[in-house]
Amino acid sequence: MTASAERRLGDRIASSIYRDPDYLDDPVLGDYLQSIWQPLMAAARARGELGAELDERFAWEIMLIRNRTVNAFALPGGYLGVHLGLISAVENRDELASVLAHELIHVTQRHISRLITKQNQQMPWLLAAMILGMMAAGKNPDAANAAITGAQALSVQNQLNFSRDMEREADRIGFGVMADAGYDRQGFASMFDKLQQASRLNDNGSYPYLRSHPLTTERIGEAKSRLQLEAPAPLAVSPEAGRARLVHAMMAGRAHVLGNAGVEALRFALAEAQRVPAAAVLTQRQAGALYAGTLAATRLRDHGEARSLVDKLKTAAAASPLMAQAVELLSLETDIAAGRAAQAARLSSVNSRAAVLLQSQADLAAGRPQDVSDRLQTWVTSHPKDAMAWQLLATAQGQQGQTLRAIRSDAESRVAQLDYGAARDRLKAAQDLMRSGRDTGSGAGAHIDGSIIDTRTREIDQLLRQQALQEKLDR
Numbered sequence: 001m002t003a004s005a006e007r008r009l010g011d012r013i014a015s016s017i018y019r020d021p022d023y024l025d026d027p028v029l030g031d032y033l034q035s036i037w038q039p040l041m042a043a044a045r046a047r048g049e050l051g052a053e054l055d056e057r058f059a060w061e062i063m064l065i066r067n068r069t070v071n072a073f074a075l076p077g078g079y080l081g082v083h084l085g086l087i088s089a090v091e092n093r094d095e096l097a098s099v100l101a102h103e104l105i106h107v108t109q110r111h112i113s114r115l116i117t118k119q120n121q122q123m124p125w126l127l128a129a130m131i132l133g134m135m136a137a138g139k140n141p142d143a144a145n146a147a148i149t150g151a152q153a154l155s156v157q158n159q160l161n162f163s164r165d166m167e168r169e170a171d172r173i174g175f176g177v178m179a180d181a182g183y184d185r186q187g188f189a190s191m192f193d194k195l196q197q198a199s200r201l202n203d204n205g206s207y208p209y210l211r212s213h214p215l216t217t218e219r220i221g222e223a224k225s226r227l228q229l230e231a232p233a234p235l236a237v238s239p240e241a242g243r244a245r246l247v248h249a250m251m252a253g254r255a256h257v258l259g260n261a262g263v264e265a266l267r268f269a270l271a272e273a274q275r276v277p278a279a280a281v282l283t284q285r286q287a288g289a290l291y292a293g294t295l296a297a298t299r300l301r302d303h304g305e306a307r308s309l310v311d312k313l314k315t316a317a318a319a320s321p322l323m324a325q326a327v328e329l330l331s332l333e334t335d336i337a338a339g340r341a342a343q344a345a346r347l348s349s350v351n352s353r354a355a356v357l358l359q360s361q362a363d364l365a366a367g368r369p370q371d372v373s374d375r376l377q378t379w380v381t382s383h384p385k386d387a388m389a390w391q392l393l394a395t396a397q398g399q400q401g402q403t404l405r406a407i408r409s410d411a412e413s414r415v416a417q418l419d420y421g422a423a424r425d426r427l428k429a430a431q432d433l434m435r436s437g438r439d440t441g442s443g444a445g446a447h448i449d450g451s452i453i454d455t456r457t458r459e460i461d462q463l464l465r466q467q468a469l470q471e472k473l474d475r
């Protein structure tokens with residue numbers, strides 16, 4: 001299977017995941033995962049594990065899934081899935097890095113395409129349908145309308161399971177990549193310990209990572225001996241590492257609340273946070289509890305309590321820029337939810353995706369659509385696949401009466417999530433509007449806006465034709 005064919009298969013699966021209600025674009029957790037993922041990619045490149053062809057052709061995108069189980073998985077074409085449950089279950093970023101490094105190596109070693117080529121004579125479109133059906137069945141085994149039954153899913157799962165050799169390869173190379181990327185190698189071993197413990201405690205299927213990644217005693221032994229051979233004795237935790245742990249605890253708290261929307265779970269998280277005393281120095285557990293409690297209070301619409309909890313975090317975050325940034329974002333999020341966007345202070349620096357999008361949400365809520373248009377026009381030029389940015393831009397343009405531009409931005413957000421049909425529908429609507437002679441809100445720029453829309457319509461039509469042709473060939 002060529003890299004391009006694998007990418008097409010991955011795109012097909014990804015476009016369905018984007019439309020799944022459990023797909024979650026959370027910019028804060030997204031940035032956090034990227035901060036762990038990018039050093040792994042760089043280390044894999046430097047070691048020659050990731051060649052130029054795959055680097056360029058594959059998507060290299062991490063998709064966050066609203067699911068409490070501890071799981072991460074590699075999909076064809078360089079898409080990775082990470083469950084919220086994994087982020088909230090791991091103790092530190094090193095453990096998260098060890099899982100991501102392992103999945104990264106499944107992709108770079110082309111394990112997926114080897115499985116497909118070796119064991120499956122099915123056509124790619126059927127394979128995509130089966131992988132999606134398997135994911136749906138795993139999500140809700142009782143669903144009567146699941147695309148594929150549990151037994152079928154299991155059989156596909158078995159066919160698509162990585163071999164023991166592949167698992168060992170992903171462990172071995174992944175271990176080297178994470179070490180080169182500067183992570184504490186202890187993370188690999190402690191992750192194994194955690195999973196092994198979980199499998200002993202918990203056999204109700206809530207740790208599917210164990211099923212797709214057979215955890216044999218042999219693999220654990222190898223991980224530990226690798227650690228003894230290659231790693232120096234673990235250092236005492238430096239202040240910087242200590243603060244990184246606090247940031248991790250806050251992100252784990254976020255993942256926990258986003259994955260547990262029930263009122264009981266939210267009340268529990270809130271009560272936990274209320275027991276944390278105000279202090280200049282917080283433990284990992286306390287920082288995580290305060291962060292989770294703030295979000296939980298917001299979701300329970302207890303905005304006063306959310307404010308007082310986030311203020312407790314602010315005191316402790318003063319010593320660390322990393323922590324301070326995470327707390328500043330949470331604080332603004334709290335203000336937006338409480339309807340105080342207009343009174344809230346602007347972010348001190350708008351230098352990350354989460355900051356760009358959150359500040360834009362605040363500006364929209366505060367009636368400053370022009371600021372949003374200015375900021376996001378620049379942003380989407382360098383990040384054309386950012387569907388959420390396009391959506392916010394469309395809203396800002398709509399508020400400014402720029403109907404034509406708003407429709408186009410909406411169409412671009414569909415393109416970013418690979419839904420070309422929906423994008424074309426919107427662009428056609430924009431063309432109809434132009435021909436109707438009504439005011440499109442473009443003023444003197446009407447001619448330019450019109451020609452952009454015509455060009456994009458032609459390009460999307462072309463993409464749709466290619467896609468249809470490709471599907472015929474794949475069948």
Ligand SMILES: [Zn+2]
Nearest residue numbers: 162167170213
């Ligand atoms: Zn694996």
